[in-house]
Amino acid sequence: MRVRFAPSPTGFLHIGGVRTALFNWLFARHYGGQFLLRIEDTDEKRFVPGAADDMMASLRWVGIDWDEGPDIGGPHAPYVQSERKDLGIYQRYADELVANGHAYTCFVTPEQEEHMRAEWAARGERPERFRFRGPEREWSAEQVAEAKAQGLPFTIRLKVPLTGTTSFTDLIRGGERISVNNADLYDLVLLKTTKMPTYHLAHLVDDHLMGITHVIRGEEWVPSAPYHVMLYQAFGWNMPTFAHVPNILRQDGRGKLSKRKDDVSTNRFWERGYLPEAMFNYLALQGWSYDDHTEIMSRAEIVERFSIERVQASPARWNPDKLKDMNGIYIRKLSTSDLAARLLPFLSNAGLIANPPTDGECTYAEQLVPLIHERLEELGEASELLEFFFKDIAAPEPNLLVQKKMDAAGTLAALEAADAELRKLDGWNEGQLEAALRALAETLGLKVGQLFGTLRVAVTGRTVAPPLFATLVALGHERSLARIATAQAVLR
RNA sequence: GCCCCCAUCGUCUAGCGGCCCAGGACAACACCCUUUCAAGGUGUAGAUCGCGGGUUCGAAUCCCGCUGGGGGUACCA
Numbered sequence: 001m002r003v004r005f006a007p008s009p010t011g012f013l014h015i016g017g018v019r020t021a022l023f024n025w026l027f028a029r030h031y032g033g034q035f036l037l038r039i040e041d042t043d044e045k046r047f048v049p050g051a052a053d054d055m056m057a058s059l060r061w062v063g064i065d066w067d068e069g070p071d072i073g074g075p076h077a078p079y080v081q082s083e084r085k086d087l088g089i090y091q092r093y094a095d096e097l098v099a100n101g102h103a104y105t106c107f108v109t110p111e112q113e114e115h116m117r118a119e120w121a122a123r124g125e126r127p128e129r130f131r132f133r134g135p136e137r138e139w140s141a142e143q144v145a146e147a148k149a150q151g152l153p154f155t156i157r158l159k160v161p162l163t164g165t166t167s168f169t170d171l172i173r174g175g176e177r178i179s180v181n182n183a184d185l186y187d188l189v190l191l192k193t194t195k196m197p198t199y200h201l202a203h204l205v206d207d208h209l210m211g212i213t214h215v216i217r218g219e220e221w222v223p224s225a226p227y228h229v230m231l232y233q234a235f236g237w238n239m240p241t242f243a244h245v246p247n248i249l250r251q252d253g254r255g256k257l258s259k260r261k262d263d264v265s266t267n268r269f270w271e272r273g274y275l276p277e278a279m280f281n282y283l284a285l286q287g288w289s290y291d292d293h294t295e296i297m298s299r300a301e302i303v304e305r306f307s308i309e310r311v312q313a314s315p316a317r318w319n320p321d322k323l324k325d326m327n328g329i330y331i332r333k334l335s336t337s338d339l340a341a342r343l344l345p346f347l348s349n350a351g352l353i354a355n356p357p358t359d360g361e362c363t364y365a366e367q368l369v370p371l372i373h374e375r376l377e378e379l380g381e382a383s384e385l386l387e388f389f390f391k392d393i394a395a396p397e398p399n400l401l402v403q404k405k406m407d408a409a410g411t412l413a414a415l416e417a418a419d420a421e422l423r424k425l426d427g428w429n430e431g432q433l434e435a436a437l438r439a440l441a442e443t444l445g446l447k448v449g450q451l452f453g454t455l456r457v458a459v460t461g462r463t464v465a466p467p468l469f470a471t472l473v474a475l476g477h478e479r480s481l482a483r484i485a486t487a488q489a490v491l492r
Numbered sequence: 493g494c495c496c497c498c499a500u501c502g503u504c505u506a507g508c509g510g511c512c513c514a515g516g517a518c519a520a521c522a523c524c525c526u527u528u529c530a531a532g533g534u535g536u537a538g539a540u541c542g543c544g545g546g547u548u549c550g551a552a553u554c555c556c557g558c559u560g561g562g563g564g565u566a567c568c569a
Contacts, residue, residue, distance in 0.1 A: 008569045043568050184495050192567040199569050223496055223564040292506035293516045314498050322518045374531045452527035464529045
């Protein structure tokens with residue numbers, strides 16, 4: 001079994017594209033087949049330099065690799081359509097279709113086609129129902145030769161039958177036959193005036209030449225599938241099996257995800273600190289499921305369990321909350337050292353540590369990781385949570401220092417007592433700190449929440465922070481006492 | 493407009509004729525744990541299975557219609 005993902009390099013790869021690639025990849029890996037990558041750059045106008053490399057980086061990031069592709073080659077190279085066009089591949093097959101009567105040379109320009117549409121409307125026909133059929137369908141070889149001799153620009157169009165129906169089956173729709181009336185179709189362009197093939201011709205010729213057995217692609221291709229069926233028949237080639245995967249809809253359900261309107265560039269998720277394994281798991285579940293309760297699965301488990309028949313026919317909706325939750329689950333599964341290593345780039349970017357980090361910073365980061373490990377849902381949140389360990393804090397607001405049912409004087413007294421108590425300690429570990437401060441709360445007649453709350457604000461500058469004793473230890477004796485002194489000054 | 497596809501809690505989904513007055517997860521809420529926040533635990537709420545007809549002893553599951561949503565309607569992919 002051989003499948004492929006064939007993106008058009010017109011910009012970054014969004015998660016919907018990654019999901020389609022993923023289903024192809026899972027299918028290939030599950031059955032031990034091959035997965036290939038092909039670049040479909042037949043749209044010269046929308047071509048974006050560098051987009052193909054960017055897309056490949058996105059795929060690699062989530063863990064999708066390919067057996068044949070533009071960068072690694074393969075038995076059917078090249079894997080870039082513009083390069084294949086230069087080899088004359090598409091021209092050859094377009095000519096074959098003209099020769100066997102399934103396609104024809106058309107000299108109608110876009111302007112003329114517009115005119116034909118207007119005439120159609122003038123005859124009282126519904127303009128929306130206009131289906132282009134070129135007058136050259138009935139031309140003789142001589143007429144065509146004459147027009148060519150005049151140097152008129154031309155396209156090659158598929159000669160779609162005027163009557164009858166065309167149908168095909170789709171794996172995802174339970175093998176249901178999807179069928180359309182040929183009268184609702186039109187003579188689509190196979191080879192543009194520029195000699196560049198359209199997607200319809202190019203992808204089909206390449207799929208055939210590359211031995212693709214299953215075409216797994218987005219459902220936006222369902223309407224054009226009948227043309228592809230006709231093309232396979234016209235060439236006399238074996239038809240691949242079709243599987244049109246549902247689109248991922250926008251969060252509000254209004255339309256499918258779009259690059260322009262939605263923040264769904266795959267790169268953005270990498271930048272915000274999503275783990276590729278979490279993204280992989282989440283995306284696999286957009287349209288596919290294993291059973292009624294299993295969600296967290298390793299790559300290997302998903303590969304083993306995946307089946308295209310269990311892919312839903314109805315569209316899924318983009319749910320960033322669920323992705324975020326899943327990312328948190330995956331972060332919690334990481335070891336301390338693994339998470340520390342993944343966090344370093346984020347801390348560097350935030351300017352909290354050097355780039356590259358020093359050995360001391362790496363060690364310190366690893367010491368801090370346990371304090372925020374289970375509080376993280378995106379790696380990017382770490383810099384905010386850890387900032388006060390790396391930078392000096394501003395003197396805390398008095399109203400934050402004063403806890404519930406306390407006043408400024410009582411808070412100051414508590415701080416002074418804590419200060420004295422902490423200076424008496426001959427060590428600085430969590431056990432000692434906790435024992436000393438709990439005892440102090442008791443003698444002061446305070447609830448531990450009151451005392452600890454005040455100290456938390458004094459030492460971190462915020463009301464929400466990692467556990468107090470671990471924080472004091474990580475901060476160190478010196479800095480802790482200095483910050484407590486500053487807090488006292490604020491209240492005096 | 494026309495053509496095609498789809499339709500279970502707000503969202504992702506399980507369900508493929510009786511096990512379902514519908515199960516799991518996210519989000520929400522409550523409680524427990526607890527030095528804050530998380531994490532974890534327990535629980536609550538949330539779907540007359542879009543609506544209407546059939547078929548059947550029996551339908552979320554099969555069929556038809558309607559409605560709704562999505563996609564397509566390019567010398568873009």
